[in-house]
Amino acid sequence: MSYHNDADDRAEVRRSEWVAKLLVPVAVVGHVLFYVVLPASLAWAVGWAGGADLFSGFDSAPIRRVAGIGMFLSAVAAIITTESVTRLGRPFSVGHFLVTMVVMGAALFPSLAEWYRVRLGLAPEHFVVLQSYCYLALRVVVGILIGATVSWILLGRYASVATAPRPQYSRK
Numbered sequence: 001m002s003y004h005n006d007a008d009d010r011a012e013v014r015r016s017e018w019v020a021k022l023l024v025p026v027a028v029v030g031h032v033l034f035y036v037v038l039p040a041s042l043a044w045a046v047g048w049a050g051g052a053d054l055f056s057g058f059d060s061a062p063i064r065r066v067a068g069i070g071m072f073l074s075a076v077a078a079i080i081t082t083e084s085v086t087r088l089g090r091p092f093s094v095g096h097f098l099v100t101m102v103v104m105g106a107a108l109f110p111s112l113a114e115w116y117r118v119r120l121g122l123a124p125e126h127f128v129v130l131q132s133y134c135y136l137a138l139r140v141v142v143g144i145l146i147g148a149t150v151s152w153i154l155l156g157r158y159a160s161v162a163t164a165p166r167p168q169y170s171r172k
Contacts (some may be wrong), residue, residue, distance in 0.1 A: 032044045035087065039078035039150045047071050055139070058111060060126045063135050070136050074143035081147025086155055092148040100141055100148075107138035 027102055047055050047070070053068075085092045110131045119127050 077143030
């Protein structure tokens with residue numbers, strides 16, 4: 001014989017409301033951690049002089065002057081791409097990847113031309129401006145690739161969680 005107590009039901013409702021209120025800050029912290037901090041820190045680590053430093057080949061005075069804004073733009077691009085691809089459901093397809101690679105090649109071209117002493121018919125000060133803008137574009141493209149990679153990992157994680165069977169609860 002089972003006895004049903006209204007006080008137990010009210011206590012269970014209060015407990016579930018308390019847990020729901022507790023989970024809100026946890027969800028916010030998790031969102032900020034995975035969608036903002038992780039892509040931004042990866043973008044920072046790629047360009048950090050003591051870390052991976054993929055941009056060490058661009059060692060000229062004008063580029064060093066815009067390196068800080070390049071780091072900022074890279075982090076912003078990584079965050080926006082992660083949010084856009086994962087949260088808004090805009091997939092980063094093969095076409096997007098190929099366009100990103102073409103833009104990366106175009107952004108690398110002035111630096112490659114400089115290594116071979118080709119100035120592309122520009123005055124030295126104009127070539128420096130072109131090279132600085134291409135450096136910033138390259139940093140943005142690297143941020144986009146970082147954001148796409150992070151979102152690809154997050155989407156893979158969510159896909160495995162979404163396919164797992166969820167327990168069904170019913171109210172008495």
